[in-house]
Amino acid sequence: MITVSPGARITPPVVPDWRQLWRDAVTDGGELLRLLDLAHLSDRLPAADAGFTLRVPRGFVARMRPGDAHDPLLLQVLPQLAELDRVPGFVADAVGDMAAREAQGVLHKYQGRALLIASGSCAIHCRYCFRRHFPYADEMAAAGQWRQALEHVGRDTSINELILSGGDPLALATSKLEELGRGLADLAHVTRLRIHTRLPVVLPQRIDTAFVDWLRALPLQKVVVLHANHANEFDGAVDEACARLREAGATVLNQSVLLRGVNDDADTLAALSERMFAAGVLPYYLHQLDRVQGAAHFEVADARALALIEQMRNRLPGYLVPKLVREVGGDPSKRPL
Numbered sequence: 001m002i003t004v005s006p007g008a009r010i011t012p013p014v015v016p017d018w019r020q021l022w023r024d025a026v027t028d029g030g031e032l033l034r035l036l037d038l039a040h041l042s043d044r045l046p047a048a049d050a051g052f053t054l055r056v057p058r059g060f061v062a063r064m065r066p067g068d069a070h071d072p073l074l075l076q077v078l079p080q081l082a083e084l085d086r087v088p089g090f091v092a093d094a095v096g097d098m099a100a101r102e103a104q105g106v107l108h109k110y111q112g113r114a115l116l117i118a119s120g121s122c123a124i125h126c127r128y129c130f131r132r133h134f135p136y137a138d139e140m141a142a143a144g145q146w147r148q149a150l151e152h153v154g155r156d157t158s159i160n161e162l163i164l165s166g167g168d169p170l171a172l173a174t175s176k177l178e179e180l181g182r183g184l185a186d187l188a189h190v191t192r193l194r195i196h197t198r199l200p201v202v203l204p205q206r207i208d209t210a211f212v213d214w215l216r217a218l219p220l221q222k223v224v225v226l227h228a229n230h231a232n233e234f235d236g237a238v239d240e241a242c243a244r245l246r247e248a249g250a251t252v253l254n255q256s257v258l259l260r261g262v263n264d265d266a267d268t269l270a271a272l273s274e275r276m277f278a279a280g281v282l283p284y285y286l287h288q289l290d291r292v293q294g295a296a297h298f299e300v301a302d303a304r305a306l307a308l309i310e311q312m313r314n315r316l317p318g319y320l321v322p323k324l325v326r327e328v329g330g331d332p333s334k335r336p337l
Contacts (some may be wrong), residue, residue, distance in 0.1 A: 022171075260300050266311035
C-alpha cells in the first residue's frame with residue numbers, strides 16, 4: 001500500500017486545453033491511415049482531399065478500430081475518390097441556405113426561429129457536410145460583435161428562438177459567445193437559445209468550466225443539439241461533457257444523418273439510441289442525406305430508411321426513435337418521411 005505523508009501535495013491531472021487539441025488535429029489523409037494501420041490504402045486518397053480539407057481530432061481517431069477500412073467513424077472523415085463524381089441532383093447549396101439569407105450570417109427559414117452562422121470552423125470535417133461549399137468568409141454572424149445579426153433579430157419580434165450553427169458555434173472562444181449573450185439581453189422576445197454542435201462529441205474538452213459557467217448564467221431556455229451518427233462516437237469523456245451541459249440547465253438532444261456504410265442498419269441505429277440515452281441525450285432527428293455535391297456515395301434510399309425506422313419502432317420505446325426527416329429548401333419545416 002502506498003501512503004501519502006501528511007502535508008504532501010497531490011498534483012491534479014492536467015486537462016488538455018481544447019484549443020491545443022484542436023490545433024493538434026490530424027489534417028493529412030496519409031497520416032490518418034498510418035495511425036490506423038491502413039497505410040496501404042493511401043493510393044486511394046483523392047488529390048487535394050477532393051476540395052474539402054481533412055480535419056479530425058486525435059481523440060476521435062482513438063475511437064476508430066485499427067486495421068478496419070470500414071470503421072464507421074473513419075468513413076465519416078476519410079476523403080474518398082467517389083467525392084469527385086458529378087452526380088445529377090447533388091449541388092453546392094443542397095438545402096437553399098442562400099435563398100434564406102436575411103443579414104450577414106443570418107438564415108431565416110422557419111416561423112419563430114432564426115439561425116446564425118456563428119462560425120465557419122469545425123473541429124472535424126464530415127465528408128457528407130451539407131455546408132462543405134458554403135461561403136463562410138462572407139457569412140459570419142459573429143463579425144462586428146454580432147451587430148448585423150442582432151439588428152435583424154431585434155427588428156423581428158416574431159423570433160423567439162435563436163439557433164447557433166456553423167461550422168460549429170463552439171469553435172468560437174467563450175468570450176465571443178459572451179458578446180452574443182450581452183446583445184441578447186436587450187431582446188426580450190428571444191426566450192430560447194439553441195446550439196447545434198458536434199464538439200461535445202468529437203472534442204469533449206471544449207465543454208470546459210468557462211463555457212459551462214456562461215451557459216448556466218444565460219437567462220434563457222437552453223437547448224444543445226449534438227450530432228453523433230454511431231454509438232462508437234461516445235466514450236467516458238463525451239458522457240462527462242453531456243453531463244456538464246445538463247448541469248448547466250440545457251436540454252440535450254441529438255440529430256444524426258443516415259449514411260450508407262456507417263449506420264444504415266437497425267442494429268446500429270438502435271445501439272446509437274441506447275448509447276446516447278445512457279449519456280443523458282434524447283434522439284431528435286434522423287436526417288436523410290442532404291444532396292450536397294461530393295456526398296452521393298453516402299445516400300440511402302427512402303424505402304430503406306422507412307424500413308429501418310419501422311424496425312426501430314418495433315424494438316425501442318418511442319422516446320428513443322428519432323423522427324426521420326428531410327430538409328427541402330423553401331419548405332416551412334423539416335419534411336417528415
